[in-house]
Amino acid sequence: MARAREDRQIPVVLVSGFLGSGKTTLLNHLLRNNRGIRIGVVVNDFGSINIDSMMVAGQVDSMVSLGNGCLCCAVDAAEMDTMFDALASSASNIDVIVVEASGLAEPRNLIRLVLASENRRIVYGGLVGVVDGVEFAGTRRSHPEIDHHLQLADLIVLNKIDRLDSAERAVVRDVVRDIVGEVPILETAHGRVDAQLLFDVPERTVDRTAARQLSFDELLYEEDDHSSHLHAGYSTTTLFSDEPMDPRRFVELLENPSGDVYRSKGFVHFDVDGYRGKYVLNTVGRHIRLDSARWDPGEVEATRIVLIGTDIDAEYAEVRFLDCVRRPGDATDASAMLPVHRYTSQN
Structure with missing residues (x-):
C-alpha cells in the first residue's frame, strides 16, 4: 500500500473565475464537505479561506494543516512549484491539489506552470471555470478577455443561480454555452459542488467496530440526508x-x-x-x-x-x-x- 501511494500521481485541479464569481466559496465548500478526500488547496492568502471553522491542527510557514486531513497554502505564482513539492510529498498524504487562480490571473499561464512542473508526482487535472451568473453580462463588457479564459475550461460552474429567475437563468446559460461550446455547464448556488464530481473518493480502510470519536466531517454527513449519494439533480x-x-x-x-x-x-x-x-x-x-x-x-x-x-x-x-x-x-x-x-x- 505504501508503495502504491509512492507511485500514484496527484491531480492538480485549477479553479479560475473573475473577482467575486464564487471561487473561494466553492473552495470552502469542498474543504468542509470533502467526502474523505484529502485536499491540498493553494490560495493567494489565508484571509479568504474560512479556516477557523475547520479546526486548524497546526501551521508551519505558509502551510496550514486542517483537522480533516486537508492542507491550505498561501503562495504567489513564483512559489507554486515549491509548494507542489511540499503538497505532493509522501508525508502529506494529500489526494488532490486545488489551485485558486486570482480573479485577474491568466488561466493559460497556470496551466503551463502545472504542465511544466518537474515534479513527477503531480499531473494536470483540468480547469474549472466559475461564472457569476448575476454579474456575468457586466463583467464581459468590462473584461472581454473573460471569454478566452472560459474557453480554456474543462468544466463550467454557473454560480449564484438562486439570484436569477428562470428567464434570466436561461439567458445566461445560453450566452455561456455560445462561448464554451460543448463544455459541460454545472448550475449551482453558493458554490455548492459535490466533491465527487471533481475528485475520486479514496478507499481507506477504517475499523468501524473500534471505539473512536467521529470526525467533524462524519458528524456533518450524519446530519445530511444526502451524504451517501450525489445530489438528486445528478x-x-x-x-x-x-x-x-x-x-x-x-x-x-x-x-x-x-x-x-x-x-x-x-x-x-x-x-x-x-x-x-x-x-x-x-x-x-x-x-x-x-x-x-x-x-x-x-x-x-x-x-x-x-x-x-x-x-x-x-x-x-x-x-x-x-x-x-x-x-x-x-x-x-x-x-x-x-x-x-x-x-x-x-x-
Missing part, C-alpha cells in the same frame, strides 16, 4: 463490456460525450499488442486522463465506466459505448493506441 450511468475496446472509437467517445457529463471514471480494457494492462479513466468535464496500470490478480479484465452528469440518455450512451467494442478488422498493433497516448501522463 444522474449516473454505468457501462460494462468484457470485450476489448477499439482505442480510436473509444477516445472519440470520450472527446464527444452525450449530454452534460461532469465526471467519468473507471477501467478500460484495450488488450492491444504491448498494452495488455488496464487503463484507469478519469475525466473532469472535457479533461481526459488515462493512466496505464496492471490488472489485479483475479480481477475480471473488462471495461467498467461510471458517468455522472445531467441529461444523460443512458440508452444512447450504452449504444455508443458498445459501438466501441473491437470488431474484426480493427487495428490491434501499437499504432491503434496513438489516440490514447494523447491523454496519458508522460513520466
Whole structure:
C-alpha cells in the first residue's frame, strides 16, 4: 500500500473565475464537505479561506494543516512549484491539489506552470471555470478577455443561480454555452459542488467496530440526508463490456460525450499488442486522463465506466459505448493506441 501511494500521481485541479464569481466559496465548500478526500488547496492568502471553522491542527510557514486531513497554502505564482513539492510529498498524504487562480490571473499561464512542473508526482487535472451568473453580462463588457479564459475550461460552474429567475437563468446559460461550446455547464448556488464530481473518493480502510470519536466531517454527513449519494439533480450511468475496446472509437467517445457529463471514471480494457494492462479513466468535464496500470490478480479484465452528469440518455450512451467494442478488422498493433497516448501522463 505504501508503495502504491509512492507511485500514484496527484491531480492538480485549477479553479479560475473573475473577482467575486464564487471561487473561494466553492473552495470552502469542498474543504468542509470533502467526502474523505484529502485536499491540498493553494490560495493567494489565508484571509479568504474560512479556516477557523475547520479546526486548524497546526501551521508551519505558509502551510496550514486542517483537522480533516486537508492542507491550505498561501503562495504567489513564483512559489507554486515549491509548494507542489511540499503538497505532493509522501508525508502529506494529500489526494488532490486545488489551485485558486486570482480573479485577474491568466488561466493559460497556470496551466503551463502545472504542465511544466518537474515534479513527477503531480499531473494536470483540468480547469474549472466559475461564472457569476448575476454579474456575468457586466463583467464581459468590462473584461472581454473573460471569454478566452472560459474557453480554456474543462468544466463550467454557473454560480449564484438562486439570484436569477428562470428567464434570466436561461439567458445566461445560453450566452455561456455560445462561448464554451460543448463544455459541460454545472448550475449551482453558493458554490455548492459535490466533491465527487471533481475528485475520486479514496478507499481507506477504517475499523468501524473500534471505539473512536467521529470526525467533524462524519458528524456533518450524519446530519445530511444526502451524504451517501450525489445530489438528486445528478444522474449516473454505468457501462460494462468484457470485450476489448477499439482505442480510436473509444477516445472519440470520450472527446464527444452525450449530454452534460461532469465526471467519468473507471477501467478500460484495450488488450492491444504491448498494452495488455488496464487503463484507469478519469475525466473532469472535457479533461481526459488515462493512466496505464496492471490488472489485479483475479480481477475480471473488462471495461467498467461510471458517468455522472445531467441529461444523460443512458440508452444512447450504452449504444455508443458498445459501438466501441473491437470488431474484426480493427487495428490491434501499437499504432491503434496513438489516440490514447494523447491523454496519458508522460513520466
